Amino acid sequence: MSEPIRVVIADDSVLLREGLARLLEEFGFEVAGQAGDAEDLLRKVGAHKPDVAVVDVRMPPTHTDEGLRAAHAIRREFPGVGVLVLSQYVEEAYALELLSQSTEATGYLLKDRVADVDSFTDAVRRVANGGSALDPEVVALLLGRRRREDPLQSITPREREVLALMAEGRSNAAIAEALVVTERAVEKHVTSIFSKLDLTPTVEDHRRVLAVLAYLKAA
Amino acid sequence: MTGLRRALGLVAIEGIVVGLVALAIILSSDHFEERGVNAVLSLFIGWSWIGVGLFAWWRRPDNRFGVLMTAVGFAFFLGALSAADATWLFTTGVLLSSVYLAVFVHMLLAYPDGRLGSQRLRRVVGAAYAVAVLGPLPSMTFATSKELDCGDCPRSGLFIADDPTTFRVLDLLVSALAIGLVGYVLYVTLSRFRASSTSQRRLMAPVIWSGVCLLVVLVGSLTTMAVDGPERLGDLMYFVSLLLFAFVPYGFLFGLLRSRVLQAGAVTELLHRMSEGSDRSGLRDLLSNALGDRSLQVVYWLEDKRRWVDAEGRPAALPADDDPARAFTRVEREGRAVGAIVHDRSLCDDPELVGSVAAAAGLSIENERLQAQLRARVEELRASRARIVEAGTAERRRLERNLHDGAQQRLVALSLTLRVAQGKLGKDPDVAHDLLGGAQEELSRALEELRELARGIHPAVLSDRGLEPALEALAGRSPVPVELAGTPRDRLPPAVEAAAYFVVAEALTNVVKYAQASQARVSVSRSNGHAVVEVADDGVGGADPGRGSGLRGLADRISALDGTLELRSPQGAGTLLRAEIPV
Numbered sequence: 060m061s062e063p064i065r066v067v068i069a070d071d072s073v074l075l076r077e078g079l080a081r082l083l084e085e086f087g088f089e090v091a092g093q094a095g096d097a098e099d100l101l102r103k104v105g106a107h108k109p110d111v112a113v114v115d116v117r118m119p120p121t122h123t124d125e126g127l128r129a130a131h132a133i134r135r136e137f138p139g140v141g142v143l144v145l146s147q148y149v150e151e152a153y154a155l156e157l158l159s160q161s162t163e164a165t166g167y168l169l170k171d172r173v174a175d176v177d178s179f180t181d182a183v184r185r186v187a188n189g190g191s192a193l194d195p196e197v198v199a200l201l202l203g204r205r206r207r208e209d210p211l212q213s214i215t216p217r218e219r220e221v222l223a224l225m226a227e228g229r230s231n232a233a234i235a236e237a238l239v240v241t242e243r244a245v246e247k248h249v250t251s252i253f254s255k256l257d258l259t260p261t262v263e264d265h266r267r268v269l270a271v272l273a274y275l276k277a278a
Numbered sequence: 279m280t281g282l283r284r285a286l287g288l289v290a291i292e293g294i295v296v297g298l299v300a301l302a303i304i305l306s307s308d309h310f311e312e313r314g315v316n317a318v319l320s321l322f323i324g325w326s327w328i329g330v331g332l333f334a335w336w337r338r339p340d341n342r343f344g345v346l347m348t349a350v351g352f353a354f355f356l357g358a359l360s361a362a363d364a365t366w367l368f369t370t371g372v373l374l375s376s377v378y379l380a381v382f383v384h385m386l387l388a389y390p391d392g393r394l395g396s397q398r399l400r401r402v403v404g405a406a407y408a409v410a411v412l413g414p415l416p417s418m419t420f421a422t423s424k425e426l427d428c429g430d431c432p433r434s435g436l437f438i439a440d441d442p443t444t445f446r447v448l449d450l451l452v453s454a455l456a457i458g459l460v461g462y463v464l465y466v467t468l469s470r471f472r473a474s475s476t477s478q479r480r481l482m483a484p485v486i487w488s489g490v491c492l493l494v495v496l497v498g499s500l501t502t503m504a505v506d507g508p509e510r511l512g513d514l515m516y517f518v519s520l521l522l523f524a525f526v527p528y529g530f531l532f533g534l535l536r537s538r539v540l541q542a543g544a545v546t547e548l549l550h551r552m553s554e555g556s557d558r559s560g561l562r563d564l565l566s567n568a569l570g571d572r573s574l575q576v577v578y579w580l581e582d583k584r585r586w587v588d589a590e591g592r593p594a595a596l597p598a599d600d601d602p603a604r605a606f607t608r609v610e611r612e613g614r615a616v617g618a619i620v621h622d623r624s625l626c627d628d629p630e631l632v633g634s635v636a637a638a639a640g641l642s643i644e645n646e647r648l649q650a651q652l653r654a655r656v657e658e659l660r661a662s663r664a665r666i667v668e669a670g671t672a673e674r675r676r677l678e679r680n681l682h683d684g685a686q687q688r689l690v691a692l693s694l695t696l697r698v699a700q701g702k703l704g705k706d707p708d709v710a711h712d713l714l715g716g717a718q719e720e721l722s723r724a725l726e727e728l729r730e731l732a733r734g735i736h737p738a739v740l741s742d743r744g745l746e747p748a749l750e751a752l753a754g755r756s757p758v759p760v761e762l763a764g765t766p767r768d769r770l771p772p773a774v775e776a777a778a779y780f781v782v783a784e785a786l787t788n789v790v791k792y793a794q795a796s797q798a799r800v801s802v803s804r805s806n807g808h809a810v811v812e813v814a815d816d817g818v819g820g821a822d823p824g825r826g827s828g829l830r831g832l833a834d835r836i837s838a839l840d841g842t843l844e845l846r847s848p849q850g851a852g853t854l855l856r857a858e859i860p861v
Contacts, residue, residue, distance in 0.1 A: 123742045148729050150739045151754060152747030171725045174718060204754045 063089040064187045067107055069100035069126065070115040070145075079113065079173060086180045095119070097129040104133055104140055111141040111187035115170070116153065127153060134165065141186040145170045154197045155276055162268040166192030166228065181233075191228035191268045198226040201275040213255050221248040226271045230264050282339055286332050289348060293328035297321050300358035307361035309431045320358055323524045327351030330527035334534075341627070342392030346385040347527060353378035362432075369435035372414045379496070380410035382523070383463050386489045387470075390482055390627055402463060409456050416448035453504035457497055464493045474624070480570060484529035484536070492522040545634045552642050561642050562589070565619060568635050575620040577606075578647040580654060586618070589646060591653030596620065609636045609643050617643040662834045669831045680731055688724035692717050740779050744769050745802060748779055753800065756786050758793075758815070763801035770809055774859050777835050778802055778811045781843070784828045785813035785855040793817025793853055804861065808841070811857040821847035832857075 066088050070076045073095075080090045091107040094100035096119045104112055112133055116126040130142040141164030144157060154167040166186040172194060173179045182192035202211065202223060214222065217238075224234045231249070235242040249267075253260045256274055261267045304310060304317040328351030335344025357378060359371025383406040387399050394400045418434040420441045471479065471486050499515035501507070548568045552561070566574040577586045577594045588594040596618060597604035605623040609616055619639075625632050699713035732738075740748040746765040753760035770778070782800050789798045795817030802811050823829060823845045833843045841859035 117738075123738070148733060148738060150737075150747075151751060152739050152743055156743075171722055174722065200754055 063087055064111065064184060065089045065091045065107065065109040066183065066187075067092045067094065067100065067103050067109045067112045069094040069097070069103075069112060069118065069129070071095050071118045071122075072115075075115075082173065082176065083113075083180070083183070086176065088180075088183065097125040097132075100129050101132060101136075104137055108137065109140060111143060111164075111183055113143045113145060113183065116144055116146040124153070127157060130157060130165070134161070141165065141189065143168060143183055143186045143192060145173070149194065149196045149200065151197050151200050154193060155272065158191065158193060158268070158272055159276070162191035162228065162266070162272070164189045164191070167194055167197065168192060169194045169196055182228075185228060190230070190264055193227050193268065193272070195223065195227055198223050201226065201272075204275075210256055214252055218248050218252050218255075221245060222252050222271065225249065225252075225267060226275065228264065228268050282336070286336055290328070290332055293325065293332075293348070293351060296352060296355045297324050297328075300324065300355045303358050304361045306363075308363050310361045313361075316361075319520060319524070320354070323520065324351050324354045326524060326527045327354060330531055334530065337534075338627075341390075343385065343388065343390060344392075346381065346388060346392060347530070350378055350381045350385055353381045365432050365435045368432045369418060372418060372434070373411055376410040376413050377407070380406040382489075382492075382526075383460075386467055386485075387463065389485055389489075399466070402459070402466065405459055406463070409452070409459055413452050413456055416445050416452060420445035420448065450504055453500055457500050457504070460493050460497050460500065464490060464497070467493070480536075482533070484533040485526065488522060488526045488529040492519060492526065495519040495522060545638045548635060548638050552639065561639070561646055565635060565639055569619075569621060569625060569632065571622045571625060573604075573622060576617060576643060576646065577620060578617040578643070578650040579615045580647075580651055581614070582651075583654065587650050587654050589650055589653075591650050591655070591657050607632045607636050609640055611640045611644050616640065616647045659837075662837050665830075665834045666838055669834065677731065677735070680727075684727040684731070685724045688720050688727070692720050692724070695720065736776070737779070740775060741772060745775050745778060748775075749782055749800060749802070752779070752783055752786060756790065756798070758786070758789055758795055759797045760786065761797065761799045763799050765802045766804050766809070770804075770861060773839060774809050774861055777839055777841070777859055778809060778857070780835065781811045781832055781855065781857045782813055784832050788821065788828070788855075789813070789815045789817065789853070792821065793819075795852070807860060808858045809861050811859070812854060813856075814852060814854045816852045818849075819847045819851045819853050820849040821845060821853045 064087075066083055068076050068079050068083075068090060070079070076093050076095075080093060084090055091109045092103035094103050100112065100114065100118075112130075114126045114130055114133075116124055118125040118129075126144055126146075130144050133140055133142050143166040144153075145168055146153060147170050149169060157167050158165055164186055166182055168179070168182055172182070185192050202219070211219070220238060221234060224237060229237065231242050231245045235245045238245070250260065252258075258270050258274060261270060301317050301321050304320060305313055307313060310316060328348050331344050331347030331349070331351055333344070334341070334347055338344060353374075357371065357375035359367050360375045362368050362371055380403070384394075384403045387403060388394050394403060415436075418436045419438045467486060467490060471482060474482060495515055495518050499512060499519055502512045502515060545568065548564055551564050562574065562576050565576060566572055575588070575594075577588055577596065579585075580587055586594045586596060596606050597620060601623070603623055604620060605626050606618045606620045607625075607629075608618050619632065619636055621632065695713055695717045699710045699717065702710035702713065737748050737751065739751060744765075746762075749762055749765060753762050769775070782802075786798060786800075789795050793815045795815035798813060798815040800813050802809060804810070829843075829845065836843045836857050836859060839859050841857055844856045844858075845853070846856070847853040
């Protein structure tokens with residue numbers, strides 16, 4: 060087993076912070092530090108240089124979007140540190156704001172998702188490794204937008220599933236596993252989707268997410 | 279007006295001619311004593327009544343009082359016929375010589391509006407005419423000229439017999455009738471005067487008092503003659519009654535002038551007092567004093583609401599046109615109605631006074647109107663504030679219910695499930711595993727419900743990021759495609775943003791529920807210091823503004839910010855909900 064992934068957790072609720080720490084440690088992560096507010100978080104990220112910071116959106120003093128701003132600051136000042144933002148509510152504006160610049164080493168998940176341990180740890184791992192993670196519910200909202208002359212209507216239900224998983228930031232292998240198909244089949248679907256939506260095919264996962272999100276946002 | 283003038287001119291010429299004829303008859307009379315004095319006095323009295331009567335007629339063509347005064351003058355000239363020496367002219371003259379008194383009684387009882395107000399008054403006047411003509415009849419039928427103390431008088435055309443007893447009896451009877459009638463008229467006049475309002479009394483006083491004096495002297499004179507009292511006393515009383523009679527029209531003229539002077543005084547006083555400034559009841563009291571009407575009220579016209587309100591801003595009604603007791607006079611400034619003075623109907627007899635008071639009070643009433651408008655607004659705000667509080671309470675009740683029925687129930691069930699799972703852990707781990715899985719699902723549903731509830735109360739993104747992302751989220755969640763046509767570049771005040779958000783939220787909910795629309799368009803813009811929120815759809819239209827509490831709550835929310843909410847929804851042509859909120 061390689062080096063454990065090192066995590067800094069920021070949440071103003073001690074209960075939740077401790078809970079997250081225990082969960083992550085149980086699943087083989089190393090919790091390098093815990094912070095109660097954005098300032099503390101930036102200090103600890105600077106000190107510990109973790110692989111990923113798991114950050115709550117609402118933190119003192121104003122309890123609005125400190126977490127988001129801290130996330131931007133971390134991505135700007137410590138490019139090697141990934142940021143996974145946890146939010147109490149599904150707010151596509153926040154998600155898109157966070158992921159519109161770069162989807163690299165960035166993620167946005169609904170806080171409830173931590174209970175789904177497998178997909179949560181998977182997301183933390185993905186972001187720590189430079190990938191992206193977008194909550195399925197946000198993806199559903201983006202896909203569910205009603206549009207006039209909707210090109211999304213031309214894709215098949217299967218392709219739609221693949222598109223959703225792509226938007227969540229999953230790799231082809233992960234998508235193949237989730238849909239119980241071969242990676243080869245997933246690749247075919249991806250090619251078809253990209254041509255139907257008139258997108259330029261990309262190889263890297265996080266660039267692919269960026270393209271898909273830009274498309275969904277603009278449409 | 280010129281038609282009336284010409285007619286009155288003709289009557290005046292007739293009056294002059296009739297007067298001159300009377301003068302000629304008296305001067306050429308063989309049996310009249312002191313012809314010169316008699317002629318001049320008769321001419322003066324007759325012309326005075328006709329002149330003043332015509333003046334009153336001209337000033338108040340609608341009031342028959344002037345006509346009656348003129349008639350008194352003409353009737354008075356009829357008596358001059360009794361100076362004629364020809365038998366039938368003389369007889370007719372004597373019979374008609376008291377008619378002027380009957381017309382006078384008619385006028386007095388019809389004062390000041392020229393109409394006999396009741397059946398009783400009409401009967402009294404009828405009796406007066408009858409007695410006036412019947413009065414001289416006994417002397418024309420059963421008395422010789424000697425008994426009448428007029429040796430040179432021509433013989434009566436109606437002479438039957440020289441019967442002193444019958445004459446005395448009939449004369450006493452007629453005199454008693456006449457005295458009783460005049461006494462009754464006196465009583466009616468005085469009680470009418472007592473029952474009048476202050477302003478009415480002021481106008482009536484000179485005529486009523488001179489009329490009353492005349493009636494008193496008349497009673498005295500009739501009594502003296504009936505009981506054959508001293509001749510000199512009878513002559514004196516007759517002379518005094520003539521003088522008093524001559525005075526009545528001038529009394530009327532004086533009353534008119536006095537009301538002019540009082541009116542000028544009242545208006546001057548009013549202007550002076552108003553310049554000192556006054557509070558609400560102050561203006562009413564000033565006007566009430568100036569017009570001598572204690573029941574006076576001032577109401578104000580609210581152009582925007584198109585209704586009358588009192589000084590407190592509460593809705594008020596104007597008296598109907600045919601209201602017997604109350605009337606109103608409009609007050610205008612620069613051609614716009616600003617208010618009205620509601621007063622006793624008797625003041626309608628003096629429209630100039632009310633008119634000048636209204637004109638003088640115009641500015642003050644305009645000021646009061648603005649105040650009343652403000653108070654009406656405050657009243658409205660009070661009502662809408664009460665509704666907002668009520669809506670807030672209702673909203674809290676709804677939240678409480680949703681929390682109890684939703685998330686709380688799920689959490690209780692969850693706690694039970696966990697308790698059972700705990701019991702199963704040791705002996706039946708598979709069942710415990712399934713139970714925990716179920717608990718997990720239940721928990722995520724409870725969380726989802728809580729999230730939805732929180733968003734309904736106030737979406738966090740609205741305060742954090744502003745209208746555009748919040749409206750985008752609303753649009754994104756709508757089952758009907760929504761085009762977000764524009765939002766202001768700069769942030770609006772939080773209360774305005776929240777109101778705009780909930781306008782769009784409510785409108786989109788209604789679009790989905792009722793409009794059967796294929797798409798909707800949302801825009802928020804700034805124009806003329808207002809945030810303008812518009813939600814339009816291409817649905818069936820015909821939306822009812824009173825539908826549900828949603829729109830009402832929105833209207834209150836908007837009006838709390840001094841804004842307006844407008845719903846345009848013609849049948850079959852889509853619906854537009856438009857809110858304008860001052861920024």
